Amino acid sequence: MTLNQNTPLQILKKYYGYDTFRLQQAEIIDTIISGRDCLVLMPTGGGKSLCYQIPAIIKGGTTVVVSPLLALMKDQVDTLDSNGIPAAMLNSLQNETETVKVKIAARRGDLRLLYISPERLMGEIDGLLREMNISLFAIDEAHCISQWGHDFRPEYNRLSVLKKYFPKVPLMALTATADKLTRKDIVTQLAMDNPQVFISSFDRPNxxxxxxxxxxxxxxxxxxxxxxxxxxxxxxxxxxxxxxxxxxxxxxxxxxxxxxxxxxxxxxxxxxxxxxxxxxxxxxxxxxxxxxxxxxxxxxxxxxxxxxxxxxxxxxxxxxxxxxxxxxxxxxxxxxxxxxxxxxxxxxxxxxxxxxxxxxxxxxxxxxxxxxxxxxxxxxxxxxxxxxHDCGNCDVCKNPPQRFDGSVLAQKALSAIVRTEQQVTFNLLIDVLRGSHKAEILKRNYDKIKTFGVGSDLTFRQWQGYLLQMLQLGLFEMLYNQGEQLSVTELGWKALRNELEIKLTWVTDEPVQPVAKTPKKTIRHEVAELSDDEKLFEALRGLRMKLAVEEDKPAYTIFTDRVLQEMVERKPVTLYDFARISGVGEAKVSRYGKQFVDLLRKELNIKREKGDSYIETLMLLRQGLTIEQVAESRNLKPVTIYSHIAELIISRKLTDWSNYISVFEIESVANVISSSESKTQNLKPIYEALNGEIDYGKIRLALAVLSLE
Structure with a gap:
């Protein structure tokens, strides 16, 4: 099975309906296409799946995606199907017939992506996988392989054999949640070969x-x-x-x-x-x-x-x-x-x-x-x-506590960390700052450093509170794999050099017990009257749900809420405009476009115009359909589609007509016209003069092309 082998950006537009990549996606895709291993850290919803799905289309063969949960597999396969990309999954819930069909398709190379659990993958490593042309292994939720990860799964440990069995196949590990220690462990456990590491921002400002x-x-x-x-x-x-x-x-x-x-x-x-x-x-x-x-x-x-x-x-x-x-x-x-x-x-x-x-x-x-x-x-x-800077989108920012310039306090703490050669732990740092003469401090000679005792005016609890704020502000970090020692960050060095003002919240000596206000008894009100745009959004949601039920797939795999919201904002009432909505690829224009455009026209009380039919034909032609396929899709006769193409040529909306009529055929029609005394545009005399060797539809196209000169 052959997919269109275009550039990553062209594939992004064709199959996913987006005009631009998000930050780092293009670089990650190029790295995988070049055959290099890579580790990708990208927040949930950041577009990790595109980073292996697009290379799967470009590289050929089959990309094997290792995923721990069946729900994720089904979601991904449903979404890929809606986008016109062949994919399947192997899992324990499938019956024998379904399993056999998937394996046959995988062996034949009919799949671009095969989703599989780590347990099932190990069972197929000496069988099915050896019989496939595998272009990439993508390990999703890769933090599961690390004992330092928050969701450690022993079955992921066995994935290290992939490099042994398939040394020439690039390996891609993806996760949304991994600290430095977990990231290092992922690379080690998977035996990755000098991977390029991509770390996107963990920020989800929405x-x-x-x-x-x-x-x-x-x-x-x-x-x-x-x-x-x-x-x-x-x-x-x-x-x-x-x-x-x-x-x-x-x-x-x-x-x-x-x-x-x-x-x-x-x-x-x-x-x-x-x-x-x-x-x-x-x-x-x-x-x-x-x-x-x-x-x-x-x-x-x-x-x-x-x-x-x-x-x-x-x-x-x-x-x-x-x-x-x-x-x-x-x-x-x-x-x-x-x-x-x-x-x-x-x-x-x-x-x-x-x-x-x-x-x-x-x-x-x-x-x-x-x-x-x-x-x-x-x-x-x-x-x-x-x-x-603060985010402005959390409860603390919206109701800020009283703060003061804590730059000097921060410099005292950071200086003490540096002077102890960044080998001090949290509580030990407090003892150093307060000038404690505990045995460990004396043994390490910390009582000799310049910052010993510079914070003796504050209680242990106060320093605990201020240091915690500094840790949370990112001025230093705690190295769990090195005995919880503290290490000054780049931001901390800026504060230490007095290049950054540090705002801290006052810490009292005694812990303050927060008093929770008792919320008022909730009363269920009637839903407020919807605006016109809200009514339109609900109508689009209703159509999406109807289609989802018919196709037995989640509604969001057809169109996300964000795509529906853009439809509400832009109100596309032609297929041409509908195809320009971000997130609407060619397969979705073909499969769902007419129904959504018809609904938008109905809701907006806009009558269908003659030119709309031509644009619908143009959109289908741009997806690579033949004239006969367009006619069948639109329930029209091929001669009508030829008429549409002629109008599109004349209006210069279709400039590449070489797929529908040859230069020889155009010249043949031109010769008949030039030899005719009446310069007729009537099709029948032209058809008869050509002895019926060129049909009426192509004659109409030839006349349209000749009219451009």
Whole structure:
């Protein structure tokens, strides 16, 4: 099976409907096409899949995508199918007939992408994979291979054999959540060959970040009801710590007429699949789930995420909130935090196989929830990305605490870190700054450095609070794999050289217990009258849902909310304008264009114009369809399509007519016309003069071309 072998940018437009790549995508694609291994860190919704899907089209052969979850595979395959790209998956839910069909297609080279789980891949490594022409291995959710990752999976460890069995096939590892230690471990565990590492910004500026502290169950429910009321008809996820919490919350929300279902490991596989598909296909608005739900879910129209309980780590939190706003439109996140969550999660960490690292990750998550610092800066700093300004889109920024110029305090701390040769830990640094004469300080001669005791005017608790803010601002980082030693960052060096003003929040000697305001009882109001544009959006959503049900696929794989919103804004009432909507590729113009354009015309009360039919023909011709195929697609006769092409040539909307009529045929018609005394444009005399060797349709095209001279 042959796909159009164009440049990456042409393929981006043809199959995905976008005019430009996002940051780093083009460079990543070029690296893979050149045959080099690479590690890609890109935030959820940042466009990771394009980085291996486009090379799959260009390189030929089959790209094998290793993915840990069946839902991700199905989403990706459905989306690729909608875009006209041949793809399939192998998983445990398929019956024998389906499996055989996929394997036959893979052996024949009919697939550009084959999605497979790590367990299934290992079972096929000596069979099917050896019989395929594999152009690339793409390892999705690659953090699963690392013991330092937040979702370590032992089955990923076996993927290191890929380089042994397929040494000439490039390897691509992709993840949205990996700190420095995890990134290094991924490269080692996969035995990658000098990979090029791409690290995109972890920033998701379209997401708002909010935390509510110390609310009881009744207050939480009231806050959730109020939140849902502010997001009418929008899909959302509520993450809970326990199965029981999800079930209780579903029952409570259902009493308010809210469309909601539960998802957790206590349900049967069939029940989980039913719940997941109901949510993916927009049959329910909200899913209450444990962390068992959502990794790799590609549902682009999730507009909000609530954490009923605090997650166990910043990596988990970042990945879970990343399921909101994947289409780039606004997404809201809300985290409920209580000390009860910390106690329970601490117990889990104590009982885990990696007690020390899990307790430290939990501590950083707790600090995020309690911090008076811009929450986005904390997230970015955790992943090694520093910024010198607040985001303006989190609850701290919107309700800022009182701050002061803490540059001198920061310089004292940073200087102490440097003078201890960056081998000091968090609490030991406080002891150095306060001038403690503990045995460890004396043993290391830290009492001799210039900054010893420069912070003796502050209590241990105060220094703890200020250092935590500095850590979260990204002035220094904590090296978990080096005994939690502190290391000054580039931003920290700027502060140390007095090139940057550091704003800190006052820390009192005693911990302040936040008082949570009891929210007012939520009242369910009638939905406000929709504007004309909102009505149009709902109509487009309705058509999208109808098509999704007919094709048995999630609605967002047909068009994302962002694409529908652009349709509302630009109101394309011709196929030509419809094809110019960002995110609408050629296959989707052909498959869905007429129905959406007809709906837009109906909703906008715009009558069909004669020229519209010509443009519809032009769009189909540009997709490579023959005249006969266009006629069949439009339920018209081929002679009518010839007439359309003639009009398009005359109006100069179609300039390349060589696929439809030859120069010889044009010259033959021209000779007949020049020899005719009447210079007739009547087709019948021309047809008879040519002894019927050129049909009427082509004569019409020839006359159109000749009229241009």
């Amino acid at each position: 997401l708002t970040l909010s935390v509510r502290k110390n609310l009881n169950k009744k207050q939480k429910l009231s806050a959730i009801l109020s939140f849902i009321e502010q997001h009418p008809r929008q899909s959302g996820i509520i993450y809970c710590m326990s199965r029981n919490s999800t079930e209780i919350l579903v029952r409570e929300l259902s009493q308010y007429g809210i469309s909601v279902t539960a998802y957790h490991a206590g349900l049967s596989s069939r029940e989980r699949e039913t719940a997941q598909q109901a949510f993916l296909n927009d049959r329910v608005q909200i899913i209450c789930a444990t962390i068992a739900f959502g990794m790799g879910i590609d549902k682009s129209n999730v507009r909000w995420v609530i954490h009923y309980n605090m997650p166990k780590s910043i990596e988990c939190y970042y990945q879970e909130i990343g399921r909101a706003g994947r289409d780039g439109m606004k997404g809201d996140t809300l985290l409920f935090y209580s000390l009860g969550d910390v106690v329970m999660l601490s117990k889990f960490a104590e009982e885990s196989g990696q007690k020390k690292i899990n307790l430290e990750k939990l501590r950083r998550m707790q600090q995020y929830a309690e911090s008076p610092i811009c929450r986005r800066r904390i997230l970015l700093s955790y992943f090694g990305e520093t910024v010198d």
